[in-house]
């Protein structure tokens with residue numbers, strides 16, 4: 171399924187000051203990278219698109235997903251996947267439990283799809299594993315699979331590779347961007363690392379310093 175994310179004349183203010191302005195169209199499998207110094211508004215932008223902007227900010231501009239205006243919808247109704255620096259996994263659930271948690275209950279063959287996804291990501295047979303026993307790279311892969319299996323319409327990535335060492339980082343970058351392309355998902359990536367931006371092959375937006 172191909173998805174499209176449109177950020178239509180987004181402008182976010184903090185008090186009277188314009189923090190950022192952005193106009194972008196992100197097609198299926200495309201990644202738009204947002205770079206900028208600390209405090210330039212990268213996390214604020216992701217929070218607005220995801221639907222949990224702190225009310226201290228005021229925002230205008232529309233967010234369209236597959237042509238549907240989701241700007242006034244709550245976060246859970248937007249179906250946007252989030253991938254952060256620290257993989258968000260429930261510690262009391264197994265790997266399989268974590269993956270099933272985000273999946274639509276009506277999905278046919280849920281468990282089989284979950285096991286297949288693990289195998290395709292090099293984690294065959296990991297479904298019963300306790301998440302506390304996973305390495306950093308394995309946790310990152312499970313977090314990615316959790317997002318993909320939840321069938322989002324777009325994905326937001328906030329420095330998802332920054333805590334991994336160099337070789338793991340390269341592997342995970344390849345995996346993440348290949349999977350996003352495969353799934354036809356538009357993505358917004360926030361990073362400090364120019365190599366992340368380069369790996370996407372997509373456009374880069376620089377936010378200004380404040």
Ligand SMILES: Nc1ncnc2c1ncn2[C@@H]1O[C@H](COP(=O)(O)OP(=O)(O)OP(=O)(O)O)[C@@H](O)[C@H]1O
Pocket residue numbers: 184189206207208209210211212213214215224226380
């Ligand atoms: N809850 C808040 N109350 C007041 N100001 C805030 C709040 N959250 C963020 N800010 C301010 O808004 C601006 C943008 O912050 P934001 O976290 O989006 O920047 P960033 O580019 O993600 O920075 P970093 O790279 O350090 O994560 C900063 O000037 C920050 O101080």
